[in-house]
Each structure stands twice: as structure tokens, then as C-alpha cells.
């Protein structure tokens with residue numbers, strides 16, 4: 001499947017509707033004006049057009065498989081994810097203090113849109129990792145942030161979102177999972193989660209599971 005990123009339309013929206021040059025007047029975003037957006041989008045388009053989109057057809061032919069408790073992703077996904085991570089794309093909109101690029105979400109959203117359009121099944125892993133990073137930035141302790149965020153930004157680890165339970169799908173008021181603090185500082189997690197996208201895969205060393213009403217699990221590695 002081929003994909004051509006609509007860079008011209010995206011830049012038009014950023015300039016005329018989202019006023020990217022006004023965003024660049026905000027403290028911390030001084031380098032993030034129209035020209036930066038253009039340069040970032042052009043690079044992002046190359047990765048998505050040349051590397052990520054062609055993997056769609058591979059995914060149809062050779063989907064992820066499960067053997068002996070291990071998930072093996074489509075051939076090419078692992079290498080593409082490495083390229084994605086090494087290019088700094090996972091950290092594009094996350095704080096420089098944790099190894100990100102600290103760019104505004106106006107630019108991050110356009111890059112995310114390219115990734116989603118190029119290959120939705122690949123994109124879900126970075127998308128869920130973004131969510132786990134955001135959750136930690138919002139509610140994590142400084143220690144949790146320092147432990148988990150830099151490794152997720154670098155792509156060594158990825159993240160998941162664990163909301164759904166057998167009795168709680170659309171209605172998340174029904175979730176029952178709870179985390180009980182233990183004397184040694186860890187948590188015991190009680191409950192059952194289902195439908196965890198990228199809950200197991202071979203693209204990263206470790207997978208950080210973020211549960212609603214719970215703290216992140218300790219790293220496996």
C-alpha cells in the first residue's frame with residue numbers, strides 16, 4: 001500500500017488555523033515555528049512513506065503470531081520500530097528533561113496523523129506508549145517518571161493502556177481493578193484486564209502496563 005503524506009495541507013492548517021508562529025512565542029517553544037514544523041513534517045513523511053506504510057501489506061500476509069507464550073510481530077516491524085525510536089519520533093512532543101524533543105503537540109499531532117494513516121497496526125504501539133508517558137507525566141511520582149519515561153521515549157520500553165475489563169468496556173465506571181500498596185513500596189494488583197493492544201510483542205525489551213486505578217507494574221527486565 002502506498003501513502004503520500006498531505007504535508008501541504010497540514011502546514012496550511014498549522015499556519016492559518018493553529019497559528020504555529022504564535023505557539024512559537026510561548027516560553028520553551030521558541031524554536032518551534034513554521035520552518036521547524038515544515039522540516040519535521042518532511043522528515044516524518046519520508047519515514048512513513050518509505051518504511052512504515054510498506055509494512056501494511058506485510059502485516060496482511062504475515063500477521064503477528066503467538067508461539068510458546070511469545071508474540072512475534074510481522075517481519076519488518078521490529079526494525080521499523082528501531083528506526084522510529086532512533087529518529088526520536090517517540091519523544092517528539094515529550095519534555096526534553098526526559099530525552100524528548102519538547103516540540104508542541106501541534107506538530108506532534110500532524111506526525112501522529114501520518115503514522116496512523118501510514119500503518120494503523122504499527123502506529124498503535126507508539127500511540128499507546130505516548131498515552132503511558134502522558135499518564136506518568138500527569139500522575140506519576142518523580143521516581144516513577146525518572147524510571148519509566150526516558151526508556152519509553154528512547155524506545156527501549158513501550159507502554160500499554162489497560163482500561164477494559166470483562167465487565168467494563170464502554171462503561172469504565174464499572175472497572176474493579178485495584179492496587180494495594182505493600183510495605184516494601186511495591187503494589188499488589190487485583191483484577192482482570194482484557195484486550196491489551198501491544199500487551200506482548202518483540203519490538204522492545206520491556207512493556208510497561210499502565211492500569212486505571214493502579215500504579216505501573218515493575219519492569220520485567
Ligand SMILES: Cc1cc2nc3c(=O)[nH]c(=O)nc-3n(C[C@H](O)[C@H](O)[C@H](O)COP(=O)(O)OP(=O)(O)OC[C@H]3O[C@@H](n4cnc5c(N)ncnc54)[C@H](O)[C@@H]3O)c2cc1C
Pocket residue numbers: 160161162163164168169170171194195196197198
Ligand atoms: C482489537 C481491540 C483492541 C483493544 N485494545 C484495547 C487496549 O489496548 N486497552 C483497553 O483498555 N481496551 C482495549 N480494547 C477494548 C475496547 O476499548 C472495548 O472493546 C470497547 O471499549 C467496547 O467495550 P466492549 O467490547 O466491552 O463492548 P460493550 O461496552 O459491551 O458494548 C457492546 C455494544 O453495546 C453498545 N453500547 C455500549 N454502551 C452503550 C450505551 N450506553 N448506549 C448505547 N449503546 C451502547 C456498543 O456500541 C457495542 O455495540 C480493545 C478492543 C479491541 C477489539
